């Protein structure tokens with residue numbers, strides 16, 4: 001069933017509307033954003049309906065400036081904050097991170113340009129079924145219910161000299177020479193995120209007592225995902241969700257959200273919002289790192305809500321291990337008292353699970369573990 005209210009929509013090319021209707025039964029969000037009658041595919045069940053005005057989370061801040069300056073007292077202070085946050089819910093933010101504010105601003109600017117393009121142009125980078133990179137929007141996706149109110153562009157970033165210009169080349173190969181400036185900005189942004197991610201890994205190694213280089217080395221050659229998310233306004237933010245409740249299946253995420261706000265996290269069964277801070281990156285532990293620490297550091301349920309006033313953007317760098325690396329916790333984190341919680345796996349296994357078997361939601365790690373054990 002399609003619910004199309006024609007009252008407040010801007011005009012749309014009739015031929016395009018027809019093609020889209022035939023393909024998916026859903027008009028694109030550029031049309032739906034004006035409608036109060038939203039298609040049922042976007043309406044989330046009652047127990048997952050968005051919480052619109054939750055209290056703000058007092059998110060712990062880690063000053064990377066002190067760490068970068070190299071003082072050992074500063075490192076142990078930062079690690080104390082990280083350890084406490086990661087044992088509890090896996091969310092903290094980093095400030096004085098050394099990433100150029102102009103680069104972050106450019107990355108947002110180019111998102112406006114990309115998502116503002118004609119649909120057919122964006123679809124030249126269409127993400128294929130079962131793959132995790134490319135342009136994606138709900139009406140072209142693999143799901144039919146609990147659709148997220150967003151469009152995304154996901155890019156693969158590999159920390160390997162052999163793919164040193166991989167992001168830039170993606171734009172050139174898929175979208176053409178005119179997109180070189182996009183490629184350059186996101187190449188540079190991914191490199192900055194990778195450098196920051198490896199620094200945070202050093203802090204995580206110290207805070208878990210496994211040594212400063214343990215995780216840093218593990219994530220060398222990482223095969224990560226850079227995702228640009230664009231959330232158009234929605235006339236029924238009480239019914240729809242930009243990104244539904246989930247734990248990131250990845251290792252950790254470094255997120256920059258714009259000033260609009262919409263990121264929420266579930267702590268002790270209650271939703272809290274994470275206020276935008278243009279100078280900070282929000283970091284959250286994902287399921288892969290939770291497994292790598294044998295459950296000591298937690299991944300935590302979060303979501304992104306939408307609003308009826310303005311579009312929202314976020315830039316997420318999902319750090320992932322190299323596809324071949326076996327995710328197995330260091331021996332110091334396993335004992336009779338703390339037996340293994342998850343089987344050994346590779347990121348290739350978990351990625352396959354989220355792309356071909358079950359969408360990442362709540363309890364993905366448990367579902368994945370039993371799928372893997374039955375598969376082998």
Ligand SMILES: C=C1C[C@]23C[C@H]1CC[C@H]2[C@]1(C)CCC[C@@](C)(C(=O)O)[C@H]1[C@@H]3C(=O)O
Pocket residue numbers: 132148225243244246247248249250318351354355359360361
């Ligand atoms: C490997 C991934 C799958 C998702 C993108 C990255 C990391 C986060 C995952 C995701 C965002 C979790 C919520 C559901 C999802 C389908 C989405 O809303 O986009 C997930 C991504 C995905 O499967 O594409």
Ligand SMILES: O=C(O)CCC(=O)C(=O)O
Pocket residue numbers: 227229243248255257262263302303304313314316
């Ligand atoms: O856009 C956001 O603020 C968060 C999105 C998110 O959690 C994700 O893409 O995994």
Ligand SMILES: [Fe+2]
Pocket residue numbers: 246247248253302
């Ligand atoms: Fe997430």
